[in-house]
Amino acid sequence: MVDSRPTLTMESYWIPTKAAGERLFWMSLEFSLNRPLKQGQPSIVERALSSGCADETLLSLPAVVPPKIRKDARRLLQPWPDGRYTDAYRRSGGILNVFTPPWGEPQDEVWAKMVAGWESDTFADTQTRQEALRALENRWNTTPHPFFAGLTPAQVIVGGGPQETELADEFLKHLTPLYDGRPFESEGEALIKTLTLLRGWQSQPRKDGRMVLEIIVAERNELLARRARVLHELAGSR
Amino acid sequence: MGRESRKGKRRRQARSGQQPPPVGASSEYRRNIGRADDILAKEGVEIRSDNWQQLALDWFAPQEPERGELARYIADHEQRLGTPWAQELLRLEVFFQAEDHAQIIAHYERAFPHYPRCALVEMWVADQVFRHAGDFWRARQMVRYAVDHLTGHAKPHYELGFMSYLLGDFAGALGWFNQAAERVAADNVEMGARILYNRGMVQYLVKGDEKAAIADVEEALRRKPDYPQAKETLRGLRGKVRWVPW
Numbered sequence: 318m319v320d321s322r323p324t325l326t327m328e329s330y331w332i333p334t335k336a337a338g339e340r341l342f343w344m345s346l347e348f349s350l351n352r353p354l355k356q357g358q359p360s361i362v363e364r365a366l367s368s369g370c371a372d373e374t375l376l377s378l379p380a381v382v383p384p385k386i387r388k389d390a391r392r393l394l395q396p397w398p399d400g401r402y403t404d405a406y407r408r409s410g411g412i413l414n415v416f417t418p419p420w421g422e423p424q425d426e427v428w429a430k431m432v433a434g435w436e437s438d439t440f441a442d443t444q445t446r447q448e449a450l451r452a453l454e455n456r457w458n459t460t461p462h463p464f465f466a467g468l469t470p471a472q473v474i475v476g477g478g479p480q481e482t483e484l485a486d487e488f489l490k491h492l493t494p495l496y497d498g499r500p501f502e503s504e505g506e507a508l509i510k511t512l513t514l515l516r517g518w519q520s521q522p523r524k525d526g527r528m529v530l531e532i533i534v535a536e537r538n539e540l541l542a543r544r545a546r547v548l549h550e551l552a553g554s555r
Numbered sequence: 556m557g558r559e560s561r562k563g564k565r566r567r568q569a570r571s572g573q574q575p576p577p578v579g580a581s582s583e584y585r586r587n588i589g590r591a592d593d594i595l596a597k598e599g600v601e602i603r604s605d606n607w608q609q610l611a612l613d614w615f616a617p618q619e620p621e622r623g624e625l626a627r628y629i630a631d632h633e634q635r636l637g638t639p640w641a642q643e644l645l646r647l648e649v650f651f652q653a654e655d656h657a658q659i660i661a662h663y664e665r666a667f668p669h670y671p672r673c674a675l676v677e678m679w680v681a682d683q684v685f686r687h688a689g690d691f692w693r694a695r696q697m698v699r700y701a702v703d704h705l706t707g708h709a710k711p712h713y714e715l716g717f718m719s720y721l722l723g724d725f726a727g728a729l730g731w732f733n734q735a736a737e738r739v740a741a742d743n744v745e746m747g748a749r750i751l752y753n754r755g756m757v758q759y760l761v762k763g764d765e766k767a768a769i770a771d772v773e774e775a776l777r778r779k780p781d782y783p784q785a786k787e788t789l790r791g792l793r794g795k796v797r798w799v800p801w
Contacts, residue, residue: 334689413723414723417691417721417722417723418689418690418691418692420692424692424695424696463719463722463724463726463727464722464724465723466722466723466724467723467724502687503656503686503687503688503689504687504688504689505685505686505687505688505689505690506686506687506689507689508689508691509685509686509689509721512721513721515723516720516721516723516725519723520760530723
């Protein structure tokens with residue numbers, strides 16, 4: 318008989334900064350929510366979308382999941398806004414962004430440039446002006462952002478899937494023995510060394526010839542498509 | 556990737572005369588200010604109303620093109636600067652020579668908000684904020700200011716290229732490295748070699764342009780023959796290996 322009870326796996330990684338450690342936690346949670354509980358079954362995200370109730374979905378999690386994790390998961394399962402996906406600033410961004418020091422709208426040169434262009438344009442009326450802003454927000458959501466390592470904010474907010482989980486694990490297992498216990502002159506040095514290693518690692522083609530970014534983008538796009546399908550089916554059933 | 560440092564002859568002197576451990580950040584800061592003033596006095600520096608501009612230039616920006624930039628800054632803000640500013644700038648230079656990273660940042664934060672923003676100071680202090688304090692976004696904002704005001708200088712363009720690379724924005728990095736390459740002086744061996752090496756690598760990553768990558772790395776080695784990282788990379792590129800070490 319196969320024992321199918323939930324298991325708890327512990328991994329220990331070396332992380333350069335406290336902020337990266339916090340992001341790593343969010344990255345793992347994002348991965349978990351996108352992972353089907355069993356093969357062929359919907360993920361927690363999809364179940365929450367279908368039911369329209371994150372709390373109900375979270376009740377179905379094993380009892381071993383602590384309240385804090387449930388609370389954090391609830392935050393990630395909130396419906397996406399109609400406008401700009403500003404929550405992308407607070408998400409981990411996956412393995413390609415997990416070490417990037419936290420940033421937000423004040424640092425977002427891309428959005429600032431877009432808004433400056435919109436502000437300098439003239440519009441026939443207020444409604445046209447607001448429509449243009451909505452279009453701009455949508456463009457920001459779906460345009461690869463240089464500060465998200467080339468992911469779009471939509472790809473950031475959807476989280477990573479099983480393939481990215483494996484890639485992240487591979488990198489973290491590569492990083493840890495290299496730098497764990499190694500004295501760094503400063504936090505800046507540790508951060509730069511880690512980011513340099515990450516960018517070198519992601520630049521290596523995989524066995525199938527694809528790059529890490531391609532794999533991650535393809536998987537996140539698939540998750541976005543699945544999300545759109547669930548929402549479409551939900552709209553059709555109402 | 557590495558960086559240019561402001562190491563110099565005064566380094567050993569500034570490190571000498573170690574004091575007992577500080578009791579707090581503020582007392583440590585004041586103690587180091589006292590040490591810097593001692594060093595300046597030993598060097599025979601006496602800042603007066605008739606020599607403060609010359610001392611600032613000689614100490615902080617002895618060579619072109621930085622000297623010209625600082626001279627322009629002084630001319631633009633002469634009425635707001637004067638001997639107190641020159642004293643703060645010379646102290647800052649002493650901390651750079653001593654490679655006292657924390658003190659450089661502390662001194663910048665305490666002494667310079669009272670004066671008009673100086674792009675040269677921003678550029679050099681940003682290095683410390685980024686590479687030592689790890690405050691990436693603050694440093695980026697400082698370097699952007701330097702790029703906007705030191706339009707002909709290679710260093711801030713190079714720094715933005717490096718920062719873009721760290722963010723995973725390889726195309727953006729290539730753009731900045733290209734701009735840095737256009738601006739670097741032929742006799743700036745260290746910076747020139749580094750810019751070309753990194754531009755070659757990013758060209759390879761963004762465009763898969765092996766020929767361009769080899770040409771840039773070869774040029775980096777021509778400028779700086781003792782560049783082990785570039786030698787290793789060139790071997791990799793010529794050997795047709797797929798992975799090029801950074």
